[in-house]
Amino acid sequence: MPHPTRRSLLAASLAGPMVLGAAATRAQPATPIRFILDWKAQGPHAWYYIAQSRGFFREAGLEVTIDQGEGSAAAVTRVMSGAYDAGFGDINAVIQNAAQRPGEQPVMVYLVYNRAPYAIIARADGPVRTLKDLEGRQLGAPAGSATARMFPALAARNGVDPARVQIAAIAPNLVEQMLVQGQVDAIAQFSGTSYMNFVGMGRNPERDFRWFFYSDMGLDQYSNGVMVSQALLRNRPEAVRGLVSAINRAILEVAADPDAGVAELKRVEPLTEPAIERQRMLYMLRAQMVTPETQALGLGDLDDKRLEGAIGTVVQTYALPRSPGVREVFRRDFLPPREARVLAVAG
Known part of the structure; x- marks a missing residue:
């Protein structure tokens, strides 16, 4: 039986701590995140459930609970109240709350609907x-x-x-x-x-x-995206990054295979009409998510000048006490690289 060499003994001694370190990392408890949708579960929500079922959230160290919502603006309020850590809601409601209650508003970290529906x-x-x-x-x-x-x-x-x-x-x-x-x-x-x-x-x-x-008819507004609470942004930035990465990955997978997304939605909501929700998903992907801007910037990002204009519209419309800055409303800090956010939609 051959004797171990000095090199093999050294490798084994170094590998031991590395294996223990990896095991300790895996053993760390997942960060719980309560996530609220803007509406009842429909085709354009399939990617959130795919991120959950395929373990994308888990791989990011997250334990995400997804609840259905009652409106895009209402989702913003629910995150502000502390009932939820993150959600899918309306950026214009974020602007309004940032103007009225600065420091309490959620912050959008991944824009989904580049063209408002x-x-x-x-x-x-x-x-x-x-x-x-x-x-x-x-x-x-x-x-x-x-x-x-x-x-x-x-x-x-x-x-x-x-x-x-x-x-x-x-x-x-x-x-x-x-x-x-x-x-x-x-x-x-x-x-x-x-x-x-x-x-x-x-x-x-x-x-x-x-x-x-x-x-x-004259309103070039952005719309819904992934938003997080001030507390999550401040205390768990790595969780925000993982959340964004997992959702981005799931969107790209569902866009490439819409049937898989609809099948997962049907599993979550047995009353789902697959043909209807597949069409709805493709409608939103093509009409609201694939735009010249997203082709240039990648899905999830936006143009700061356009957002400044949108902020001005909301401030003027509601006679708000102040005009929030772009970073009070949207932060791209947690986005994956642009090449990981290029959206192609299958038929």
Whole structure:
């Protein structure tokens, strides 16, 4: 039997502490993160569940609990309250809170919807043919709707008096139904949400409804992204980096294989209609996430000058007491390299 050499003995003696160190690292408890979505689980949420089921969060040292939400603006409030550590919410609500309660607002660390999906939707056979026609009528929206929160800015840009438009709070699962039944004159919703809900109701979204897209009517706003609490940002920056990396990885995997994302969503929500949610996912990927800006900067990042303009719009619309700086609203510090954030969408 050959005797060990000095070199092999030295290697073994060095390997021992390295193996023990790796084991100790693995044994460290995962950081718990409570994460809230903006809405009920739909196609564009599949990547969060994929990051969970495929162990991307776990590999980043995180134990993430995902809860469904009740609106993009409401998600911001829930993170601010301390009920959640992070979430998927509206950057314009972050701006508003940063102006009113600086130091308490969540901070966005990964922008998902580069083009805002805000839309006012009316029935084609109804009385609302222009935005001006909303005056004296009822506009329905969920209580936590970012689209409704940004309506005064849209109104100001288009000569509409928002004080003459009655906003009716509607349960999230009844928004499109109340429009179809004529119980409200129009609704304020994410375009992808309503578009596919109309399809699911057997309606033709193009023929049966009029669409007023905010982005086509003077509001070049950003929209939803991953935000974290001040406490998580301050106390666990490595957890923020891991969260962002895991979500980015999951988005790219789902974009490359939408069916896998829909299958995971079906596992989480058994009542999911796969065909509808696949279409909804692809709609949001192509319409809100693949833009000239994301092709240049990579998904997750944004243009500071454009954000400054968006901040100005929110501050002016709500007569806010101060104008937050870009870094109070968004920080790119935790983004993976650009080459790891290039989005390609499969059919």
